[in-house]
Amino acid sequence: MPYWAARAMITVVLMGLISLGGCTTYHTIPQSIGNNTDWVDAIMADVDAGAPPEELPSTQMSPMTIRTVDEFNAVNFRDLSLQETLSIALNNTAVLRDLGASVLRNPDQIGSGFAKPLARLDPQVGTEAALAMFDAQFYALGSWENNDRRFNNRFFGGGSNAFKQDVNDYVFQMSKRTTTGAELAVRSVIDYDANNATGNLLDSAWQTQIHLEARQPLLQGGGLEFNRIAGPAARPGVYSGVLVAKVNQDITNAKFEQGMRDYLSDVINAYWDLYFAYRDLDAKRDATERSLQTWRSYEAQRSSSRKSGAAEALSREQYYRFRSDLQNAIAGQLAQRTRNSNAASGGAFAGVGGVQAAERRLRLLIGIAINDGSLLRPLDEPSQAPVRFDWDSISVEAIQLRSELQQQRLKIKRREMEVLAAKNYLMPQLDLVTIYRMRGLDKRLAGSDSAFADLGTFDLQEYEANLELKLPVGFRQGHLAVRHAKMELARDRAVLKEQERQILHDLAATVAEVERSEALIESSLNRYLAATDALETLQSSQDAGMPVSFEQLLDAQRRVSESQTRYFQSLVEHAIAIKNVEFEKGTLLKSSDVMLIVDSPSY
Template sequence: MRGGWLKVGHLLTAGALFAPACAHYAPTPQHALGMDAAHYSHLAKQIEFPDVATASAETPATTPPPLSILSGETDQFLDLSLEEAIHLGLIHSQVLRDLGGLVLRQPDLVRGRQDPSIAETDPRFGIQGALSAFDASFSTSTSYENNDRAVNNVFFGGGTRLLTQNFWTMQSQLSKTSATGTQFAFRNLTQYDANNAPGNFVPSAWTTWFDFEARHPFLQRGGVNFNRLAGPNGQPGAINGVVIARLNADVALADFELGVRNYVSDIENCYWDLYFAYRDLEAKVAARNAALETWQRIHALYEQGRRGGEAEKEAQAREHYFRFQEEAQNALHGRLYDGTRTHNGSTGGTFRSTGGVYVAERRLRLMIGLPINDGRLVRPTDEPLKARLVYDWQASLADALTRRPELRRQKWIIKRREAELEANKNFLMPQLDALARYRFRGFGDTLWPYGGVPGPFNNAMSDLVSGDFQEWQVGMEMSFPIGFRRAYAAVRQSELQLARERAVLHEQERSVVYDLSNAVAEVDRAYAVVETNLNRRLAAAEQLAAVEAAFEAENATLDLLLEAQRRVAEADVAYYRALVEYTLAAKNVQLEKGTLLDYNEIFLQEGPWPDKAYDDAARREFLRGAPVHRKDAPLTAAPAVSTGVYPQHLEPAVMSSWPASPTAEDLPPPPAAPDLHSPGPAINLEDLVAPPAHSEQ
C-alpha cells in the first residue's frame, strides 16, 4: 500500500510540474483587483525630461538673434588670424567638432579630448583592467551550524546514534598570480566543534591550520610572455593581457590624433571659406554699384527721351542691376549648402565656393567654439598663399608613408593581431601544472592559550607553533581537450585576421600614395589657374575701361558695357577662388604627408600624473635596485612592441637627410582693383570687407 501511495504522489508531482507549460496566460481583470490602473498607465506613457547637472561656460539660452539681411549694417567686428582661430578652436575643444552634424546625429562617434583616457581606464579592456588580474586578492568566510540528527551507525556518530553538534568554521585566503603565471595562496582554516560523541578527547575542540600553496604552469598559460599577452584568465579567442591593452591604448591615441588633424583641417577650411565669402561679396557689390550707376544714367536719358534712353535699354540696364543685387544679397547672407570640409572630394577637403558671409562666419564660429551669435562679425586678416611651392616627391612620399596616423594606427592593429596569434598558439599545448602545498596544523581544547585541559592539547595556537603536526604535498596535474578544436579555431581566426589587416595596410599605403599624388598635382594646377586668372583679371579690367570710354563716345552699345561689367565681376571672383584653392591645396599636401599638425606647431603630449604616482614610481625604482645583467637576457626578454618614440617635430639639424623648405617664386603683386565707384547705400564695404594685407608670402 505504501508503494502505491508513492506512485500516486509521483504522478501528482509530475503533473504539477508540466501543467504550467500547457496553460495559457490570462491577465487578471482590473475590477477583480479592486483598483483602477488607468492613472498609472497614463504616467507610464508620458515623455519626461531627465534631471541632470550641466556645466557650460556658454549659455545657449541667452544667445542673441543671428545677423541677417534684415539686421542692417553692423559696426562691430572681430579681426581674426588663422593662427588665432586654430588656437581658439583647440582651447575650446572638449569635443572635436565636425561640419557634418555628427554631434547630433551620432554623438557616440564624436571624438573628444577624453577619448584616450577613457580607452586606457576601461575596466574591461584597459591597461589597469588587465593589470588587475595580477593583483593580490583577499577572501574570507565564516559560518555557524547547529546539527541535531540521528545516525544509523554508531561508528559514524562517534559512539552515539543521536548526534548533537555546534559547529563553527572560518576560512581566510590571500592569493596572487605572478607574471610567470604561478599562483600563490596563503590560507588559514579555523574550526570549532562541540558535540556529544562519547569518543571525543574533549567535549569541544578547536582545529586550525595554515596552508602555503604554489601552482606553476609549464606548458599552457606558462611564461611571462603569454601572461603579458593574454593575462592569467585568457581564453582561446579572448586575449586581453597588458600588452594587448597597451596596444588598444595606442590605437586610441592614433584615433585621437586623427580627430585633432581633421579638426584643425576643418578650421582652416572654414577660415578660407569665410575669406572667399568676403572677397566674393566685395566683387558682387562692386558689380552691383557699377550696374546701378549705368542704370541711373540710362534712366535719366529715358526720362528725357534722348538717344540711348530707349525703353528696352532702360529695362535691360534695370534687369542687369537687380541681377547683381540678388547676387550681392546671396553673397552677404549665403545659402545653406555644405562648405569645404574634410573628406569631401579629398582627405583634407576640396574647396566649395558656396559664398555667403553670414553663413560662413557662423560656420567658423561653430568650429572654433565662439558663441554662435554675439552681435559681432568675424573678419579674416590673413591673406592666401601667393608663393609658388615645389615639393620634393621622394621626401614627401617618405613622409606620407611614415607619418600618416592612419598607417600608424593600422600597424598597431597588426601588432595586436600578431600578439593575439602568438597567445592563441599557447592553447595548443596541454595544461601541465606543478603543485606544491605545505601545511601547519594545531589542535586544542581552546583556541588561545588560556584555560583548557592541561597537557599537550591545551590550545590550538600553541600546538600550531610547536610544529608537531606538519603536512606537505607535491604533484603534477595534466589536462587537455581531445583534438584542441577550440584552440585550433582561435589560431586559424587569428591568422585570418592578421592576413586581413596586412592586406588593409597595403591598400592604405596605396591610397596614401594616390591621395598624395592628387594633392601635389592639385598644387601645380591651382598655381597655374592663379596665374591664368590674374591675367584674366587684368584683361577684364582693361576691357571695361576701353568699353566705358567707347560707350561715352557712343561707339559701343549698352550690351558691351553690361557684358564688360559682368566679366570684371566674374574675373575678380575667379581670381580669389583660385587663390583660396591654391592655399587649401598647399594645406592638403601637408595633411597627406602627415605633417599638418607639425606645420601648425601643434604637438600632442600626455598630461601629468598625480604627485603620488611619481612618488610611488620613485619608491619602487629604489626598491628594485640595480638590474642584474644575465647572459640569457636576450633569450628571456619579452619581444619588442614598438620601434621607439614617434617624432612629432622634425628639425633639419637633427635629420639632415630631410629636404629643406619648398622653394618659392613670388607672383607679381596683383594690381589694384579698378575704381568701380563707391558702394551703394545698402551695404558698406569698408565695414564688411577687411582691407587686404600688403605683405607677400
C-alpha cells in the same frame, strides 16, 4: 581564552578583513543594497516626464540678419587670424564638432576629449582592467554549526547513540595570479569542535592550519608571454592581456589624433570659406555699383530720347542681376561648403559665397555664440609664394605619420601577438599543484597550551604535490584559434597595403593641386587685370563722348566681376591645397602648432 571570547574575536577580525577593500564605499550602501529607492525614484520621475532639461541654456542673441549693403557697412567686425581662430577652437573643444550634425545623428561615435580616459578606464577591456586581473584577492569565511543527532549504531556516533556537537570554521585567504600564469595562495584555517564522542582526546578542541599553495601551468596557460598577451583565465579567440590593452589604448590615442586633425582641417576650411565670401562680396559690390551707374546713364539718355528703351532695360536687368548676387553674397545660402572627404581627404574648395552663412559655420565649429553683435572677419591673406615639395621626403612622412596607418600598424602588432597567444592552445593543460601545511591542536585557541602555541612548534608539517593533465583530443579549438588569428593578421596586412597606396595616391593628387592652383593664380590675376583694362578703356571712351558698343560694355562689366571672383577663388584653392598636403602627410597638427599630450598609464 574562553570559547565565547575566541569566537567573538574571530568574528570581529573576519568582519574587519571583509571591509578592508571598501572602506570608502560605505556611503553607497543605502543606494546599492538598501531598500531606500529615493535616488532611483527621482531619476525615474524625470524619465516618466520625458527627461526634461535639468537647466535651460543661457539665452543667446538671435541670428544677425543683414539685408542691404548699408546695414553690412554698419556692422562691427571682429578680425581673426587663422592661428587665433585655431586657438579659440581648441579652447572650446570638449567635443570634436563638424558641420554634418554628427553630434545629433550619431552622438555615440562623435570624437571628444573623453575618448582616451574612457578607453583607459573601461572596466572590461581597459588597461587598468587588464592589470586588475593580477591584483591580490582576499577571501574570508565564517561558519557556525550545531548538531544534535541520534544514531542507531554507536560507531557512527563516535561511541554514543546520541551525538551533540558545536562546530565553527574560519578561513582567511590571500591569493594572487602572477604574470607567469601561476596562482599563489596563503590560507589560514581555524576550526573549533566540541562534541560528546567517547574517543576524544579533548572534549572541545581548536585546530589551526597554515596553507601555502601554488598552482603553476607548465604548458597551456603558462608563461610570461602568453599571460601578458591573453591575460589569466583567457579563452581561445579572446585576448585581453596587459599588452593587448596597451595596444588598444594606443589605437584610441591615434584615433583621437585623427579626429583632432579632421576637426582642425574643418576649421581651416571654414576660415578660408569665410575669407572667400568676403572677397566674393567685394566683387559683387563693385559690380553692382558699376552696373547702377550704367543703368542711370542709359536711363537719363532714354528720358532725353537719345537712346532706345532696350539699352536701358538691359542695363537695368544687369543691375538687378548683380544686386541679387550681392544679396546672396551677404546672406549666403545653405549650400555646399568645403569639408573633409569632399573629393579629397582634406576637402576640395567649394567656392560658394555668402558671408553670413560662412560666418555662422565658422562660429559653430570654433564653439562661440551664434551671434555676439559682430561679424567675424579673416585677417590673414592666402600665401601666393611658390611652394615646392620633395616627393621622396613627403611620401616617407605620409607613410610614417598618417594616423590611419599608425592605427592599422598597431592592429597588425596586436594580431601578431594574438597569433603567439593562440599557439599556446595547441598544448595540453598540465598543472603542477603544490601545498605545504602546518597544523596546531589544543583545547584553547591562544595562550599557553593552545592551538596557536602548538602551531608555533612546527611539529606538525605536511606537503602535497599533484600533476593535473587535461588534453583535448585533436586540439580542434586550438587549431581554429591559430588559423583565425593568422587569417586576421593577413587581412590587416592587406588592408595596410591598400591604405598606403590610397594615401600616396591622395598625396600625389594634392601636390598636383598645389601646382595647378599656383599656376591658376597667375592666369586668373592676368585675366582680372585684362578685364579691368578693357572696362576702363570702354568707360573712358564713353566719358569722352566716343561711340561705345553697349553690349561690349555690359559684357566687360560681367567679365570683371567674374574674373575678380575667380582670382580670389584661385587664392583660396591654393591655400586649401597647401593645407591638404600637410593633411595627407600627417603633419597638419604640427604645422598648425598643435601638440597633443597623451597621458599613458604606467605598467
